[in-house]
Amino acid sequence: MIVVASRSGAREWSRLLVPGDEVVSEAVLFGGARLTATVARVLVDRGIRVRLVESDARRAHELADAVAGARVFHASAFDRAFLRRERIADATAAVFALDDDARNLYAAVLAKVNGAQFTIAVLVGSGAAEVFHAAGVDSVIDPAEETAEVMVRFAHDPRTRQIAMLDEDRFEVLDVAVRPDSRLAGRPLAELPATTSVIGAIVRDGTVVFPRGQEQLQAGDRAIVLAERRRVRDVERAL
Amino acid sequence: MRPGRGRLSPAVDVRLVLDLVGAVMKWLALAFAAPVAVAVADGESMLPFLIAGFAAAVVGWGLDRLTPDRSGLALGPREVFLVVVLVWVLVPAFGALPYLLGGVRQLSDPVDAYFESMSGFTATGATVLTHIEALRRAMLFWRQLTHWIGGMGIIILAVAVLPRLRVGGRQLLQRELPGPSEIEPLGATVRELARRLWKVYVGLSVAGILALAVVGWTGLDPAMSPFQAFSAATSAVSLGGFSPRAESARGLAPVTQWIICALMVMAGINFLLLHRLLVLRQLRAFARDEELRLYLMFLALGSAAVGIELFASQTVHGVESGVRAAAFQAVSVMTTTGFATLDWTRQGPLVTLTLLLLMFVGASSASTTRSIKVVRHLILFRLARRELDHALHPEIVVPVRVSGVVTGEGALRSAVMFVVFYLVVFALGALSLLLDARRAGGQLGAFEALGAAASCPGNVGPAFGSAEPFGSYAGFTDLSKVMLSLLMLLGRVEIVPIVVLFTRSFWRR
Numbered sequence: 210m211i212v213v214a215s216r217s218g219a220r221e222w223s224r225l226l227v228p229g230d231e232v233v234s235e236a237v238l239f240g241g242a243r244l245t246a247t248v249a250r251v252l253v254d255r256g257i258r259v260r261l262v263e264s265d266a267r268r269a270h271e272l273a274d275a276v277a278g279a280r281v282f283h284a285s286a287f288d289r290a291f292l293r294r295e296r297i298a299d300a301t302a303a304v305f306a307l308d309d310d311a312r313n314l315y316a317a318v319l320a321k322v323n324g325a326q327f328t329i330a331v332l333v334g335s336g337a338a339e340v341f342h343a344a345g346v347d348s349v350i351d352p353a354e355e356t357a358e359v360m361v362r363f364a365h366d367p368r369t370r371q372i373a374m375l376d377e378d379r380f381e382v383l384d385v386a387v388r389p390d391s392r393l394a395g396r397p398l399a400e401l402p403a404t405t406s407v408i409g410a411i412v413r414d415g416t417v418v419f420p421r422g423q424e425q426l427q428a429g430d431r432a433i434v435l436a437e438r439r440r441v442r443d444v445e446r447a448l
Numbered sequence: 449m450r451p452g453r454g455r456l457s458p459a460v461d462v463r464l465v466l467d468l469v470g471a472v473m474k475w476l477a478l479a480f481a482a483p484v485a486v487a488v489a490d491g492e493s494m495l496p497f498l499i500a501g502f503a504a505a506v507v508g509w510g511l512d513r514l515t516p517d518r519s520g521l522a523l524g525p526r527e528v529f530l531v532v533v534l535v536w537v538l539v540p541a542f543g544a545l546p547y548l549l550g551g552v553r554q555l556s557d558p559v560d561a562y563f564e565s566m567s568g569f570t571a572t573g574a575t576v577l578t579h580i581e582a583l584r585r586a587m588l589f590w591r592q593l594t595h596w597i598g599g600m601g602i603i604i605l606a607v608a609v610l611p612r613l614r615v616g617g618r619q620l621l622q623r624e625l626p627g628p629s630e631i632e633p634l635g636a637t638v639r640e641l642a643r644r645l646w647k648v649y650v651g652l653s654v655a656g657i658l659a660l661a662v663v664g665w666t667g668l669d670p671a672m673s674p675f676q677a678f679s680a681a682t683s684a685v686s687l688g689g690f691s692p693r694a695e696s697a698r699g700l701a702p703v704t705q706w707i708i709c710a711l712m713v714m715a716g717i718n719f720l721l722l723h724r725l726l727v728l729r730q731l732r733a734f735a736r737d738e739e740l741r742l743y744l745m746f747l748a749l750g751s752a753a754v755g756i757e758l759f760a761s762q763t764v765h766g767v768e769s770g771v772r773a774a775a776f777q778a779v780s781v782m783t784t785t786g787f788a789t790l791d792w793t794r795q796g797p798l799v800t801l802t803l804l805l806l807m808f809v810g811a812s813s814a815s816t817t818r819s820i821k822v823v824r825h826l827i828l829f830r831l832a833r834r835e836l837d838h839a840l841h842p843e844i845v846v847p848v849r850v851s852g853v854v855t856g857e858g859a860l861r862s863a864v865m866f867v868v869f870y871l872v873v874f875a876l877g878a879l880s881l882l883l884d885a886r887r888a889g890g891q892l893g894a895f896e897a898l899g900a901a902a903s904c905p906g907n908v909g910p911a912f913g914s915a916e917p918f919g920s921y922a923g924f925t926d927l928s929k930v931m932l933s934l935l936m937l938l939g940r941v942e943i944v945p946i947v948v949l950f951t952r953s954f955w956r957r
Contacts, residue, residue: 274847281845282843295841
């Protein structure tokens with residue numbers, strides 16, 4: 210089920226659809242690269258308690274200076290005594306961004322063994338995702354793939370911004386600006402031809418409209434469209 | 449450093465130091481012009497001041513001529529320390545000349561004259577005079593002026609004005625403005641920073657003088673003649689504590705006391721912060737400053753502690769007068785001023801102990817205060833919290849932040865060591881005073897010695913026992929007075945510049 214929603218709406222849906230899962234209130238990030246610092250800052254801003262674990266002393270101090278509001282530990286991700294003493298398992302999510310995949314894998318599994326609830330690994334080399342999944346790591350982020358996705362967006366019409374690729378690239382979620390001479394503008398949505406695409410939301414003058422059948426597309430609107438990949442060009446042409 | 453011919457020491461460029469000291473001396477000579485004007489206006493002899501000024505000018509000019517022009521040469525740390533110490537030893541010496549030459553009977557002993565002068569320039573406010581009001585007005589004026597000149601730091605003035613101090617001025621400024629965090633790179637040069645400080649200082653002084661003068665003109669307080677207004681305002685803004693009145697601030701009208709209290713509180717705020725508020729209009733930076741908050745909190749707590757005892761013992765009558773008395777004493781001692789509106793030695797033990805402890809607090813850094821200063825207490829708190837954190841989490845890394853800015857480990861270490869030095873000075877000072885009293889067969893109580901040893905390094909002024917607010921230090925022996933002068937000096941230069949002169953590595957490479 211693909212849901213296009215406001216942030217609070219999305220949370221509502223998530224609560225309805227996946228009952229029993231707690232909100233991430235605390236996260237532990239292993240590895241002290243720039244990535245971790247940025248992620249930590251974002252999490253801290255959202256009110257999530259963040260602990261950072263970094264084995265290099267200098268990097269640990271840099272992290273502590275750079276990220277106010279997070280607690281930084283100069284320790285090794287493989288230190289079982291440390292993991293137990295600091296009750297790393299209490300954190301809702303543990304993110305592993307160490308220098309190489311082998312160490313990331315071991316650290317992630319070690320954390321899971323010590324009770325970590327939700328583990329996320331940031332891959333270094335590509336193609337390692339299946340190994341992590343097999344080992345029981347809950348989520349895997351491949352920075353190379355994410356970067357490729359961003360690049361692919363440039364292949365689109367400049368009016369279009371690609372937001373997401375779903376279901377192994379079969380579907381795309383796009384943000385398309387409606388042209389003044391679009392043949393779909395000015396007609397109620399209910400009258401638009403049925404295709405393998407749907408308009409989930411309209412952004413007009415900075416406010417978001419979740420359209421009902423009578424809503425009309427206007428020039429300058431941004432339509433959030435979910436479409437089949439092979440239909441994307443048609444959608445762009447139509448809008 | 450290049451080894452030079454005729455250098456007294458291979459490691460210290462003594463000639464450069466003397467050159468700079470000479471420059472400061474020449475500035476000092478100018479300062480004597482003011483009391484000359486007062487003496488002339490009063491029909492009194494201006495000779496003491498003229499001679500003193502001439503002497504300072506000659507020495508300054510002489511030092512300048514004897515040492516080759518060193519403009520553009522950088523001041524190293526050794527030179528900075530030596531300049532600071534020499535200036536702070538010599539300036540009070542020349543400042544004492546008018547007392548000696550002017551036939552001030554109570555200050556006819558050079559030790560007494562130097563004590564009074566040192567107390568003036570270091571903005572301490574301790575006096576050996578037993579009859580303050582017997583002095584001529586020009587002498588009293590000079591006495592107050594020494595506070596005002598020394599309050600902001602003679603060297604800051606020098607940095608603001610002397611072109612040759614452009615290089616190495618930063619270290620000098622740092623030395624005069626101690627406390628870890630002030631010399632922020634505000635995008636301003638050292639000279640600009642020094643100028644800002646003087647602008648705020650002069651501005652506050654003028655505002656204070658005007659406020660008190662208006663109080664006098666409107667008849668709200670007949671005691672506030674222009675001279676008294678000038679004296680009280682400059683003493684409050686320099687956080688000195690001298691008063692031409694034997695009664696200090698006792699007996700002044702409530703509005704006057706409130707104004708003086710307000711001046712002391714303002715003069716205890718970080719002047720660079722005040723500049724940001726008043727000139728740059730950066731209200732948020734001002735409101736968010738952690739040192740300011742802790743400073744105000746300390747003032748409030750101190751006032752409350754004093755107030756509890758004053759009200760409980762019913763020394764004060766009425767809420768307003770009680771609050772005023774409590775606040776005034778607490779503010780005066782914590783900001784290291786030394787004014788008094790009541791004899792704090794005759795109140796209960798809570799007042800005595802609170803005031804003694806407040807002598808170790810000080811006001812904000814980059815103000816005219818001395819003692820330990822609030823920012824160092826803030827750092828100590830944070831370090832203590834970090835220590836406790838480490839006890840529970842051995843691997844945790846906790847940077848110490850002051851007002852959101854991470855403070856380097858070097859600055860933290862300096863703050864801690866300063867407090868250690870300060871306490872050692874206090875302890876040794878008290879012991880020395882007691883030993884000397886025994887030697888001379890005098891009567892000095894333990895608490896009296898502790899009070900004096902706390903008050904002088906903190907540049908507070910009055911203490912307990914005979915040195916109480918309306919008393920004087922006259923009862924101490926000459927040797928003790930010399931030691932007390934040294935304590936005042938140690939507090940003013942923040943200990944390190946003097947102690948470091950006694951280390952071998954200072955004089956050798």
